[in-house]
Amino acid sequence: MFFICLYLHVGRGLYYGSYMYTETWNIGIILLFAVMATAFMGYVLPWGQMSFWGATVITNLLSAIPYIGTNLVEWIWGGFSVDKATLTRFFAFHFLLPFIISAMVMVHLLFLHETGSNNPTGIPSNIDMIPFHPYYTTKDILGLLLMIMVLLMLVLFSPDLLGDPDNYMPANPL
Incomplete structure (x- = not known):
């Protein structure tokens, strides 16, 4: 769900031309790479x-580069093969990257709220622009609450919808 929301967010930015706000866009791209790196390092963590x-x-x-x-x-492996030191380094990065991501999200929002985040049609709104306006923050919180509500409805009303039916097969005693 998290990555689906990220991809929808990037797609919306592409559709509405948000790449024209270079600071916000560049921080967002770095954020996307950092989130994917964190997910990868969590993927290899089960020792x-x-x-x-x-x-x-x-x-x-x-190696295809x-x-x-x-x-x-x-260089990433720290030698000619993956070793315990490599996994320890991945664990350290997996622990530290969420804090870095949190700081980058704040910078992303700071740049976003300097230009206004609710202007998808591109109509000049410099007359009513107030830096870091509380309505922008309220709009962001409303979107978050709606997404959480949809996720909760999915989890509470049909928890097995996205699961694997093999999880409920009885074990073979032989």
């Missing part, structure tokens, strides 16, 4: 053999 496999396979994708790919992979 064990699968962690080594996941980290090896996904970071090996960087011409000229620097192999060196980049070895």
Whole structure:
């Protein structure tokens, strides 16, 4: 749900031309990359053999970058293969990145509220613009509450809708 909302947010920004607000857009792109990096590092966190496999396979994708790919992979691994030190480093980044993301979200909102966030038609509204207007904040909170309400309705009224039906198969005693 979280990444769906992120992709919808980016799509809305593309549709309404928000890329013209370069500071807000650039912080948003860095935020998207940081969130994806945090999710990846959380994906390889369950300690064990699968962690080594996941980290090896996904970071090996960087080897496709011409000229620097192999060196980049070895630099991320800290050697010629994924080791305990690599997973420890990923764990540290997985812990620290959410704090960095929180700070970047505040900077993103600061830049957004300097220009006004509720002007998708592009009509000049400099006459009524007040920096960091409380109505913009109220609008953002309303959107958050609506999304939480939809998620709660999904979870409370049909909790198995997005689940795997194999979870309810009885175990084979043989």
